[in-house]
Amino acid sequence: MNKIWFDKEAENWNEALPIGNGCLGAMVFSKTNVERIQVNEDSVWSGGKMDRINPQSIEYYPKVRNLLMQGRIAEAELLAEQSMYATYPHMRHYQTLADVWIDFYDQRGKKIFKTVQGNLLDIEYQCEEVKDYRRELDLDTAVGKTQYRISDALYEREFFSSAKDNVIVYRMKTNHEKGLSFDVSVTRKDNRSGKGSSFCDGTKMIEGEMIRLYGTQGGRDGISFEFLLKVETKGGRKYQMGSHLIVENAQEAILYMTARTTYRSKNPLKWCIDTLKNATVSDFETCKAAHIEDYRHFYRSSSLTLKSEKERDLIPTDVRLKEMGEGIQDTGLINLYYNYGRYLLISSSREGSLPSNLQGIWNEDFEPAWGSKYTININIQMNYWIAEKTGLSRLHMPLLEHLKIMYPNGKETADKMYGMDGFCCHHNTDIWGDCAPQDNHTSSTLWPMGGAWLCLNILEHFQYTRDREFMKEYYPILKDCVKFFLGYLVKDEKGEWISGPSSSPENIYRNEKGESGCLCMGASLDTEIIHDLFRGYLRVTEEMGYPSDLNDEVQERWNHLPKLKIGKYGQIQEWNIDYDEVEPGHRHMSQLFALYPSDQIRMDKTPKLAQAALRTIERRLQYGGGHTGWSKALMVIFYARLWKGEEAFKNLTELLTQATLNNLLNSHPPFQIDGNFGGACGILEMLIQDYGDEVYLLPAVPAELDEGSVDGICLKNGAVMSMTWKDGTIQKMQITAIRDFECTFITNTNECRKILLKKGQRKEG
Numbered sequence: 001m002n003k004i005w006f007d008k009e010a011e012n013w014n015e016a017l018p019i020g021n022g023c024l025g026a027m028v029f030s031k032t033n034v035e036r037i038q039v040n041e042d043s044v045w046s047g048g049k050m051d052r053i054n055p056q057s058i059e060y061y062p063k064v065r066n067l068l069m070q071g072r073i074a075e076a077e078l079l080a081e082q083s084m085y086a087t088y089p090h091m092r093h094y095q096t097l098a099d100v101w102i103d104f105y106d107q108r109g110k111k112i113f114k115t116v117q118g119n120l121l122d123i124e125y126q127c128e129e130v131k132d133y134r135r136e137l138d139l140d141t142a143v144g145k146t147q148y149r150i151s152d153a154l155y156e157r158e159f160f161s162s163a164k165d166n167v168i169v170y171r172m173k174t175n176h177e178k179g180l181s182f183d184v185s186v187t188r189k190d191n192r193s194g195k196g197s198s199f200c201d202g203t204k205m206i207e208g209e210m211i212r213l214y215g216t217q218g219g220r221d222g223i224s225f226e227f228l229l230k231v232e233t234k235g236g237r238k239y240q241m242g243s244h245l246i247v248e249n250a251q252e253a254i255l256y257m258t259a260r261t262t263y264r265s266k267n268p269l270k271w272c273i274d275t276l277k278n279a280t281v282s283d284f285e286t287c288k289a290a291h292i293e294d295y296r297h298f299y300r301s302s303s304l305t306l307k308s309e310k311e312r313d314l315i316p317t318d319v320r321l322k323e324m325g326e327g328i329q330d331t332g333l334i335n336l337y338y339n340y341g342r343y344l345l346i347s348s349s350r351e352g353s354l355p356s357n358l359q360g361i362w363n364e365d366f367e368p369a370w371g372s373k374y375t376i377n378i379n380i381q382m383n384y385w386i387a388e389k390t391g392l393s394r395l396h397m398p399l400l401e402h403l404k405i406m407y408p409n410g411k412e413t414a415d416k417m418y419g420m421d422g423f424c425c426h427h428n429t430d431i432w433g434d435c436a437p438q439d440n441h442t443s444s445t446l447w448p449m450g451g452a453w454l455c456l457n458i459l460e461h462f463q464y465t466r467d468r469e470f471m472k473e474y475y476p477i478l479k480d481c482v483k484f485f486l487g488y489l490v491k492d493e494k495g496e497w498i499s500g501p502s503s504s505p506e507n508i509y510r511n512e513k514g515e516s517g518c519l520c521m522g523a524s525l526d527t528e529i530i531h532d533l534f535r536g537y538l539r540v541t542e543e544m545g546y547p548s549d550l551n552d553e554v555q556e557r558w559n560h561l562p563k564l565k566i567g568k569y570g571q572i573q574e575w576n577i578d579y580d581e582v583e584p585g586h587r588h589m590s591q592l593f594a595l596y597p598s599d600q601i602r603m604d605k606t607p608k609l610a611q612a613a614l615r616t617i618e619r620r621l622q623y624g625g626g627h628t629g630w631s632k633a634l635m636v637i638f639y640a641r642l643w644k645g646e647e648a649f650k651n652l653t654e655l656l657t658q659a660t661l662n663n664l665l666n667s668h669p670p671f672q673i674d675g676n677f678g679g680a681c682g683i684l685e686m687l688i689q690d691y692g693d694e695v696y697l698l699p700a701v702p703a704e705l706d707e708g709s710v711d712g713i714c715l716k717n718g719a720v721m722s723m724t725w726k727d728g729t730i731q732k733m734q735i736t737a738i739r740d741f742e743c744t745f746i747t748n749t750n751e752c753r754k755i756l757l758k759k760g761q762r763k764e765g
Contacts, residue, residue, distance in 0.1 A: 001305070001306075001308065001313065001332050001335040001336050001339060002138060002139045002140040002336070002339055003136050003137065003138050003139065003313070003336075004017065004136065004137045004139070004317045004336065004340065004663065004664055005134060005135065005136035005137070005316060005317060006134070006135050006136075006316050006317060006318060006662075007133055007134055007316050008133060008316075009029065009030055009031045009032065009133070009135070010028075010029040010030060010031070010135075010663075013027060013038065013364050014661045014662065014663065014665070014667075014671060015029075015318075015661070015662045015663050016028055016029045016030075016036075016038070016663060017030070017135065017136075017137045017144050017663060018137075018344070018347065018360070018362045018663070018665070019137075019142065019144060019159060019160055019161040019168065019347065020040075020161050020347035020348050020360070020361045020362070021161040021162055021163035021166070021347065021350060021353075022042070022163060022347070022348065022349055022350025022351070022352065022353030022361070022398070023041060023042050023043070023163075023166070023350070023352070023353045023354075023361075024039070024040070024041055024042075024161055024166065024167070024168060024257075024258065024259060024361075025039070025040045025041075025042070025161060025347065025348065025360070025361035025362050026038060026039045026040065026159075026161060026168050026257075026362075027362055027364070028144055028159050028170075030135040030144075030146040030157070032104065032130050032133070032148060032150075032155070033103075033104060034101060034102070034103050034104070035100075035101070035102035035104070036099060036100070036101060037099070037100040037102075037159075037168075037170065037257075038096065038098075038099050038100075038364050039096075039097050039098045039099070039100060039168065039227065039257065039259065040096060040097050040361050040362060040363055041097045041225065041227075041259040041260070041261060042094075042348075042353055042354040042357075042361050043223065043261045043263035043264060043354060043431060044094070044095050044096070044097045044217065044223065044225050044259075044261060045092045045093065045094055045095060045217070045218075045223055045263075045430065045431040046092045046093050046094075046095055046217055046218050046222070046366075047092050047217065047218025047219060047221070047222045047223070048092075048218055048219070048221035048222050048223070048432075049221075049432040049434075050088065050091075050092070050432075050434065052086035052087050052088050052091075052434065052436040052437075053086065053087070053412065053413060053416045053417050053436045054083060054084060054085060054086055054087050054417065054436075054437075055416065056082075056083040056084075057083055057084045057416075057417040057418070058416065058417060058418060058419045059083070060079055060080075060082075060083035060084065061080075061083070061084055061417070061418060061501060063079060064076050064079050064080045064083070064084065064501045064519070065490065065500055065501050065521070067079065068500060068501055068519060068520060068521050069492070069500075069521055071511070071513075073511065073515050073516075073517035073519070074515065074517070076501065076517075076519055077442050077517060077518065077519050080442070080446055080501060080519055081440065081442065084417070084437065084446055084501075085437055085440050085445060085446075086436040086437045086438070089438070089439055089440045090371070090438065090439065091371065091373060091428055091429070091430040091432075091434045091438050092218070092371075092373075092430045092431055092432060092434070093367065093368065093371030093372060093373055093430070094357055094358075094359070094363055094368060094371065094372035094373065094431075095217060095363070095365070095366050095368075096188070096189060096363055096364050096365055096366060097188070097225060097227055097259055098186050098187070098188050098213050098227045098259070099186065099187050099188065099189075100184065100185075100186055100229060100255070100257065101183075101184070101185050101186070101187065102172075102182050102183075102184055102255075103182055103183040103184075103185070104180070104181070104182045105181060105182065105183060106178070106180070106181035106182070128150050128151060129150070130148050130149070130150055131148065131149045131150070132147070132148055132149045133147070133148040134146070134147050134148070135147075139299070139336075139339045139340060139342075139343045140296070140299065140300075141160075141292045141295070141296070142160055142161075142291070142292070142295045142299070142343065142346070142347065143158060143159070143160045143288065143291075143292065144158065144159045144160065145157065145158050145159075150176075153174055153175060153176035153177075154174060154175050154176075155172070155173075155174045155176075155180075156172070156173050156174070157170065157171060157172045157173075158170075158171045158288070159171070160288065160291050161347070162279075162287060162290070162291040162294070163291070163294055163295070163350050164287075164290045164291055164293075164294045165275070165278065165279040165287055165290065165291070166258055166275050166279070167256050167257060167258045167275065167276065167279045167287075168255075168256070168257040168258070169254065169255070169256055169257075169279075169284070169287060169288070169291075170254070170255040170257070171252065171253070171254045171255075171284055172252065172253050172254075172255075173251060173252040173253075174251065178249055179235060179236050179248075179249040179250045179251045180236070180247065180249070180250050180251070180252075180253055181236075181247065181248045181249060181250075182246075182247050182253070183241075183244050183245070183246050183247075184211065184229065184231060184244065184245040184246075184247070184255065185203075185211070185243065185244045185245075186203055186211050186213045186227065186229060186243075187203070187213075188213060188215070189365075189366055201214055201215040201216065202214065202215070203243045204243050205240050205242075205243060205245075206228075206273075207273070209230060209231070209238070209240075209245070210228050210229060210230045210273075210276065211228070211229040211230075211243060211244075211245060212226065212227070212228055212269070213226075213227040214226045214227070214269070223261050223262055223263050223431075224261060224262040224268065225259065225260070225261045225262075225268065226259060226260050226261070226268040226269045226271075226272050227257070227258075227259040227272070228257070228258055228259070228269075228272040228273065228276055229245075229255060229256070229257045230255070230256045230257075230276045230280065231245050231247060231253055231254070231255055231256075232253070232254045232256070232280060233247055233250040233252065233253045233254075234250060234251050234252040234253075235249065235250050235251040235252070236248050236249035236250030236251070236253075237249065237250075238250070254284055256276050256279055256280055258272050258275045258276055258279070259272065260272050260275075263431065295346065298346045298391070298392055298394075298395065299342060299343065299346060300712075301390070301391030301392065301712050302342075302390045302391040302710070302711060302712030302713055302714075303709075303710070303711045303712060304335060304338050304339070304683070304684070304687075304708065304709075304710050305335065305708055305709045305710075305711075306331045306332070306334065306335045306705055306707070306708040307331060307706075307707035307708055308330070308331040308332030308335060309330075309331075309332065310332070312330055312332050312333070313332060317333075317336075317662070317663075317664065318662040320333045321333070321656060321657065321660060321662065321664075324653065324656055324657050325657035325658075329704060331704060331705065333656065334652065334656070334683065334705075336664070337656060337660075337664060337676075337679060337680070337683075338679075338680045338683045338684075340664050340676065340680075341386060341676045341677050341679060341680025341681075342386065342390055342392070342680065344356075344360055344673060344676055344677070345383070345384075345386065345387065345392060345395055345677065346392065346395060347360070347361070348360035348361040348362075348673070349383075349384075349387075349395045349396075349398045349399070350395060350398070351394055351395070351397060351398070352398075353398050354398060354402065354431065355374060355380060355383070355398045355399040355402050356380070356383045356384075356398070356399075356673065357372050357373060357374055357380070358370055358371075358372045358373060358374075358375060358379060358380075358672050358673065358674070359372045359671060359672065359673055360383075360673040362665075362671075362673075369668070369670050369672070370672075371428075371430075373428050373429070373430050373438075374402070374428060374429045374430065375427065375428055376425065376427060376428060376429060376450035376451075376453060376454060377427040377444065377447060377449070377450060377453075377505040377506070377588075377590075378505070378588070378590075378630070378674075379630060379672070379674045380399065380674075381453055381454070381457070381597070382630060382633070382674040382677055382678045382681075383399075383673065383674055383677045384396055384399055384457065384677070385597060385677060385678065385681040386677055386680050386681050386684065388460060388461065388464040388714060389464075389684065389688075389690065389713060389714050389715075390684070390712070390713065390714070391712050391713075391714055391720075393461065393464060393465060393714070396457070396461055397461075399454070399457060400457060400458060400461060400474065402429070402433065403451075403454055403455070403457075403458070403474070403477055404474075404477070405432070405433035406425055406429055406433035406434075406435055406451065406454075407423060407433070407476075407477050407480075408433075409425075409432070409433045409434060409435040409436075410423040410424055410425045410433075410435040410451050410480075411423050411480065412435075413425065413426075413435040413436055414480075414484050417436070418448075418484075418487070418488065420483075420484055420487040420488060421480070421483045421484070421487065422480045422481060422482070422483030422484030422485070422486075422487065423451055423477060423480035423481050423483075423484055424448045424450075424451045424452070424481070424484045424488075425448070425450040425451035425454070426438060426445065426446070426447055426448055426450050427444050427445070427447045427449075427450050427505060428450070429450065435450075435451065441506070442503070442517075442518040442519060443503060443505070443506040443507065443508055443518040444503065444505050444506040446501055446502065446503060446519060447502055447503050447505055448484075448488065448499075448502065449499075449502065449525070449526055449529050451481055451484075452481055452485065452529050452530065452533050453529055455477060455478050455481045455533060456529070456532055456533065456536065456597075458471075458474045458477065458478050459478070459532075459536035459540065462540065463692070463716050464714060464716055466718065466739060468544065471540060471544055472544075475540070475544070475546065478536075478537060478540065479537070479550070481533065482533060482534065482537045482550060482554060483550070485499070485530055485533065485534075485557075486550065486553055486554065486557060489530070489557060490521075491560075492521070492522070492576075494562075495560060496522075496560055496561065496562045497557045497560050497561055497562075498521050498522030498526075498527070498562060498576060499521070499522060499523070499526040499527070499530065500519075500520060500521035500522060500523075500526075501519045501520075501521070502519070502520065502521070502523050502526050503518045503519055503520060503523060504520070504523040504524065504525055504574050504575060504588070504590045504591070505525070505588055505590055506586075506588055507574065507581060507582075507583065507586045507588055507590070508581070508582040508583065509574070509575055509579035509580065509581060509582065510579060510580045510581070510582055511577070511579055516582055520575050520576070520577075521576060522562055522575070522576030523574070523575055523576065523590070524564070524565075524572065524573055524574055524575060524576070524590065524591040524593075524594075525574075525590035525591060525593050527561050527562050527576075528564075528591075528593045528594045528598055528600060529593065530557075530561060531558065531561055531598075531600065532598050532600075534554050534555075534557060534558040534561075535558060537550075537554060538551060538554060538555065538558070562576055564594055564600065564601070564609055565578070566608070566609070566612045567612075569615065569619060570611075570612055570615040571612055571615045571616040571619055572591045572592060572594070572601075572609065572612045572613055572615075572616045573591065574590065574591040583623075584619060584620070584622075584623035584625075585620055585621075585622070585623030585624035585625040585627070586620070586625060587625065587626070587627060587628045587631040588631070589616065589617070589620060589625070589631070589634060589638070591616065592613055592616060592617070592634075592638055594609075594613075595610075595613045595638055595641050595642070596634075596637050596638060596641050596685070599691050601613050601641075602691070603641070603642060603643050603699075604694075610642055613638065613641075613642060614642050614644070617635060617638050617639065617642075621635070626651065626654075628659065628668045628669075628675075629655065629659035629660070629666040629667050629668050629669075629672060629674070629675030630666065630668065630672060630674040630675040630678055632651060632654055632655040632658070632659050632675065633655055633666075633674070633675045633677075633678025633679045633681070633682055634678060635648075635651040636648050636651045636652045636655060636678070636679060636682030636683075636685075637678065637681055637682040637685050639651060639700065640682055640685035640686045640689070640699070640700040641685060641689065641700075642700075643699050643700050644700060645686055645700035645701050645702035645703075645705075646702050646703070648682065648685075648686055648700050648702065649686070649702035649704055649705070651682075652679065652682060652683065655675065655679050656679075659675060660675075664676075666679070684710075684713075685700065686698075686699075686700040686701055686702065686705065687700075687701060687705075687708075687710060688710065688713055688721075690715055690716050691716075692716045692717055692743075693717065693742070693743060693744060694743065694744045694745075694746060695715060695721075695743055695744070695745050695746070696745075696746050696747075696748075697723065697730055697733070697745060697746070697747045697748065698725060698728065698729070698730065698747060698748040699748055701725070701728055701748060703728070706725075706726070706727055706728040707725065707726045707727065708724070708725060709722070709723065709724040709725070710722060710723055715735075715741075715743065717741055717742060717743045718737060718738050718739035718740065718741045718759075719735050719736060719737045719738060719741045719743070719757065720735075720736045720738060721733060721734065721735050721736075722734045728748065729747070729748070729749055730747050730749075730751075732764070732765070733745075733764070733765060734762065734763070734764045735755055735757065735762065735763045735764075736760075736761075736762045737757035737758060737759050737760060737761050737762070738759065739759050740757070740758055740759055741755070741756070741757040741758075741759075741761075742754075742755070742756045742757075743755055753765075
């Protein structure tokens with residue numbers, strides 16, 4: 001349950017295996033003829049910082065609001081498009097860095113020319129037969145391996161991305177009497193198909209033994225990058241030919257790769273040279289051991305072990321996926337998928353890195369889908385839903401630290417766009433912390449809640465850690481976000497405080513006149529986020545003993561926010577008015593934020609709302625909803641929160657069989673990593689639901705997961721828990737307090753037990 005493996009080469013990018021250390025990632029194809037290693041560095045983005053705020057917004061957004069409150073939707077949306085969209089619609093986007101090519105010319109075999117009417121179409125090689133091929137990724141060590149035979153010779157490779165040494169390491173060795181002979185070269189966006197172009201200043205050799213690829217993306221004010229590759233060999237001969245490194249008859253060869261940009265370093269070339277020199281001081285085994293020790297500190301902080309048939313681990317992963325789609329039960333594959341989610345977070349979000357983006361860190365394009373940015377109307381938040389609870393709290397910090405980059409831009413956006421004090425951001429941000437509206441889509445662009453949702457991550461991290469120094473550092477962002485909404489909310493004719501202009505991402509409604517629209521006043525998601533923001537702010541202000549200058553106003557607004565409503569179909573209303581959806585099966589289910597990640601809808605506290613939430617899900621599915629990877633992952637979480645274990649498991653199976661690529665990465669389509677993290681979160685929610693003062697154990701455990709154990713699960717009130725279960729009932733649990741702890745545990749057999757512990761105490765039972 002810790003190894004993804006295949007008995008054939010990766011045919012395309014969606015079958016390659018991902019490695020990463022937070023900043024530096026790669027997709028490894030493990031080809032026997034011409035190997036491809038596609039490399040990313042997390043700060044390679046398309047250009048410099050931009051000022052995109054529309055100066056007309058401050059004058060016209062109140063008029064847009066008034067038109068919406070008068071029901072004049074078309075006029076409001078036209079004026080908003082003209083006056084509130086950013087002066088340039090697009091933020092910067094994430095980009096590929098390099099492709100490393102290893103041409104094993106000694107294994108090519110006979111050259112075959114393919115022609116059509118005398119014109120060269122392609123070149124292939126008639127190679128010797130490859131036997132006993134296997135490539136794998138070990139999630140417990142974060143080390144990939146490839147092994148195969150040609151004739152009687154054994155060829156072996158190992159690869160990993162070390163956070164300890166800031167390098168990607170790729171070792172090759174053989175017992176063939178002539179050793180290894182190959183050519184190493186580096187390109188940028190050249191996939192050897194005759195398509196694509198190179199966006200770099202050049203590739204050349206430096207110091208006689210390192211390949212350098214370098215350039216500047218986005219003009220004079222853009223980000224400059226450096227990529228360096230060094231080859232160490234045992235035996236044989238190594239020499240330079242142009243910008244290529246040639247190795248002949250080596251018994252072993254190790255590639256060391258690193259990259260840096262001007263986003264982090266004034267002199268990224270020197271940084272890369274120094275990094276490679278430091279990394280190659282130690283031998284390969286020492287470097288690998290340091291990498292594994294560093295990685296396992298995170299990976300082994302918690303674990304999930306489900307009862308499974310061990311013999312299924314002997315089947316290639318892609319075959320297991322296919323067979324699951326044909327109805328074969330495979331609990332071990334589900335366990336593997338969960339473990340993979342934690343592996344991907346550790347590999348794409350490390351201390352000092354940027355946050356995990358829409359593709360984590362792995363992207364092969366200059367213009368990836370949705371810019372591979374930070375989409376903050378659910379997607380990036382979903383990336384971090386497993387962080388705190390599975391012992392990866394420190395890996396939550398890149399997202400929180402990015403809030404500090406966003407903060408000054410968000411203050412400027414609030415001031416220049418809305419004429420208000422405080423901080424706000426819309427539905428996307430980028431490497432520079434851009435907070436202005438992104439795109440020109442009415443259904444998503446004008447949604448000023450992104451910063452508020454991210455501020456809930458501040459509250460979550462504090463709830464788990466009670467780190468007062470952390471809260472002291474981040475409290476100004478939280479308070480300024482609250483300030484913005486004190487100004488942005490407006491009282492309606494019922495005396496309730498509603499937001500707007502805004503939208504319910506990324507949906508379209510139809511009003512009683514038959515008109516369609518996106519912009520609205522008082523979308524349910526807005527109200528639900530503001531509810532948690534204000535509630536959290538009041539609790540933190542009291543706990544930290546901070547001045548309560550805003551508290552009365554915040555409390556008054558909080559008391560008079562609209563309540564959750566049940567609509568005409570028995571569903572949770574998506575808008576303040578009970579509109580119909582133009583697309584009832586829409587992928588977003590924004591109104592169910594109240595169910596998860598919030599706790600405003602609970603089976604035990606709000607049964608009528610819970611029933612309406614269930615109806616909401618059923619209605620979405622009835623009309624084809626849950627059809628994208630991350631949306632299907634949401635279905636798993638929602639059904640788990642509603643204690644519908646079999647339905648949650650059914651949707652989890654569909655997530656794997658309908659929205660998962662052969663390498664287990666999530667497919668929106670195309671690849672988008674949030675479904676991996678959301679799916680892992682859904683598995684855990686079937687087993688443990690933590691509301692702080694109350695924790696439910698096995699609340700939605702399906703029959704298929706009736707036996708297993710979890711270890712190292714962090715609880716919000718300050719403890720770490722482990723438990724085992726069999727036949728769907730708890731056999732044993734252990735609670736260790738990391739601070740004074742008080743909590744009530746409720747099992748799926750309705751046993752209720754209150755536990756009080758002092759810091760450091762342990763309770764078993």
